[in-house]
Amino acid sequence: MMDEVNKLSNVLDTLQAVLPTEHFLPLHEPLFRGNENKYVKECIDTGWVSSVGKFVDRFEEDLAAYTGVKRAVAVANGTSALHICLILAGVKPEDEVLVPALTFIATANAVVYCQAVPHFVDSCYETLGLDPDKLRDYLREIAEIKNGACYNRKTGRRISAVVPMHTFGHPVDMDKVNALAEEYHLVVVEDCAESIGSFYKGKHTGNFGLVSAMSFNGNKTITTGGGGAVLTNDDDMGKLAKHLTTQAKIPHKWEFRHDMVGYNYRMPNINAALGCAQLEELPEFLAKKRALAEKYRKVFEGNESVDFFIEPDFAKSNYWFNALLLKPELAHMRDRLLALLNDSNIMSRPIWNLMYTLEMYKDCPRMECSTAEDVGRRLVNIPSSVVLGE
Incomplete structure (x- = not known):
C-alpha cells in the first residue's frame, strides 16, 4: 500500500x-482578453440584448466559416442543439438511438426528449469515443435491415441514428462511423459539444454527420456564457433548424403566425456578442x-x-x-x-x-461495454x- x-x-x-x-x-x-467588453457593451448601449441582433447573425456566419460548414444556427445551449439535431435526423418516438455509454448525460437526455430510447455502446482506447469496429460486430448480432431501415431483433424497435461524441475534443474515427451508418441505414448526428477547434483528417468536426451539435458553456474552449449551435452542410436542414429554434414563427410585420411545433431555443444577442469575441481569440x-x-x-x-x-x-x-x-x-x-x-x-x-449505471437509464438496451467500464475506473x-x- x-x-x-x-x-x-x-x-x-x-x-x-x-x-x-x-x-x-x-x-x-x-x-476574456479580446473584444468581449466592447461587444457586450454595444448590446447594452443599443438595447439589443435579446434573441435578435447583429451579433447573432455574425456569430452564425463566423462559426460556419471557421468550421467549414454551410450553415450554423446559434441556440441556447448544447443540449437544445442536440435535441434539434435528433429531430432533424428523423428520430421518432420509440426509436432506438445508438449513443456512447461513456458520455455526458446530455447526449442520452436529448434522445429521451424525442421520446426515443438510448441504446448504449462501448468506447475505444484510441479516442475515448464510440468504437465503430466493436459496434459493427454487435450490430451483426442484434440488427436486421427491413424495408431500408435498421431494426433491433431483440426489441423490434427501429434503430434510427448513431451519435458519436468527440470526448474531451478528441475526434472519433468518422470514416468508420459513416461506413457503418451507411451499411446499417443509420443517420449520423455528431455530438461536437467538446470539439470546437478539433480536426479529423484535416476537416473540422461537425462536417461528418447530417447535422451536428456544439456547446459554448462557460467551461468550453470558447464560451458564450451558455449557448450552443446546430451545424449542417444541408441548406434546407439549416433553414429548418433556424425555424424550429425560433418557435417556428413565420416572418410577418405584426402577426404571430406559426406553422409547426417550435422551440424557444434562441441564443440571445448579448451571448452571441461574447461568442464573436471568443471566436476571434x-x-x-x-x-x-x-x-x-x-x-x-x-x-x-x-x-x-x-x-x-x-x-x-x-x-x-x-x-x-x-x-x-x-x-x-x-x-x-x-x-x-x-x-x-x-x-x-x-x-x-x-x-x-456510465449512462446505464444511472437509475433512469438502467433498463435501456446496451452492448457489452468493457472498455468504457475500464476507462471509467x-x-x-x-x-x-x-x-x-x-
Missing part, C-alpha cells in the same frame, strides 16, 4: 512542478491549450503511475480537457488520487458515470485552462 501511495504522490509532484498551485486551479476557466486559445497538453505529455512520459492521453494519429485535438489514465493495477486508487490533487489546489475529477481530468499554456 505504501508503494501505491508513493506512486500517487509522484503524480502530484509532477503536476506541481509544471502548474502554479499557490491558488486553487479549476479544471477549465474562461478567458480561438486560434490563440488552441495554440496555448496544445502547448499545455505537450507540457503534460513530456512530464508524464514514462511515468509508472499514469499515462497522459494523447490525440489519435488521424486527428488534431483541441485538448479541451486533459486526461490521465491510471495504470490498470492502480485503478482502485483513483479516488485517493482525486482527493490528493483537490486537497493540493489542483482540481481534478473522474469521467462521467481509471480516468482523471486535470486542469486545462488556456492560461496554463502560457
Whole structure:
C-alpha cells in the first residue's frame, strides 16, 4: 500500500512542478482578453440584448466559416442543439438511438426528449469515443435491415441514428462511423459539444454527420456564457433548424403566425456578442491549450503511475480537457488520487458515470461495454485552462 501511495504522490509532484498551485486551479476557466467588453457593451448601449441582433447573425456566419460548414444556427445551449439535431435526423418516438455509454448525460437526455430510447455502446482506447469496429460486430448480432431501415431483433424497435461524441475534443474515427451508418441505414448526428477547434483528417468536426451539435458553456474552449449551435452542410436542414429554434414563427410585420411545433431555443444577442469575441481569440486559445497538453505529455512520459492521453494519429485535438489514465493495477486508487490533487489546489475529477449505471437509464438496451467500464475506473481530468499554456 505504501508503494501505491508513493506512486500517487509522484503524480502530484509532477503536476506541481509544471502548474502554479499557490491558488486553487479549476479544471477549465474562461478567458476574456479580446473584444468581449466592447461587444457586450454595444448590446447594452443599443438595447439589443435579446434573441435578435447583429451579433447573432455574425456569430452564425463566423462559426460556419471557421468550421467549414454551410450553415450554423446559434441556440441556447448544447443540449437544445442536440435535441434539434435528433429531430432533424428523423428520430421518432420509440426509436432506438445508438449513443456512447461513456458520455455526458446530455447526449442520452436529448434522445429521451424525442421520446426515443438510448441504446448504449462501448468506447475505444484510441479516442475515448464510440468504437465503430466493436459496434459493427454487435450490430451483426442484434440488427436486421427491413424495408431500408435498421431494426433491433431483440426489441423490434427501429434503430434510427448513431451519435458519436468527440470526448474531451478528441475526434472519433468518422470514416468508420459513416461506413457503418451507411451499411446499417443509420443517420449520423455528431455530438461536437467538446470539439470546437478539433480536426479529423484535416476537416473540422461537425462536417461528418447530417447535422451536428456544439456547446459554448462557460467551461468550453470558447464560451458564450451558455449557448450552443446546430451545424449542417444541408441548406434546407439549416433553414429548418433556424425555424424550429425560433418557435417556428413565420416572418410577418405584426402577426404571430406559426406553422409547426417550435422551440424557444434562441441564443440571445448579448451571448452571441461574447461568442464573436471568443471566436476571434480561438486560434490563440488552441495554440496555448496544445502547448499545455505537450507540457503534460513530456512530464508524464514514462511515468509508472499514469499515462497522459494523447490525440489519435488521424486527428488534431483541441485538448479541451486533459486526461490521465491510471495504470490498470492502480485503478482502485483513483479516488485517493482525486482527493490528493483537490486537497493540493489542483482540481481534478473522474469521467462521467456510465449512462446505464444511472437509475433512469438502467433498463435501456446496451452492448457489452468493457472498455468504457475500464476507462471509467481509471480516468482523471486535470486542469486545462488556456492560461496554463502560457
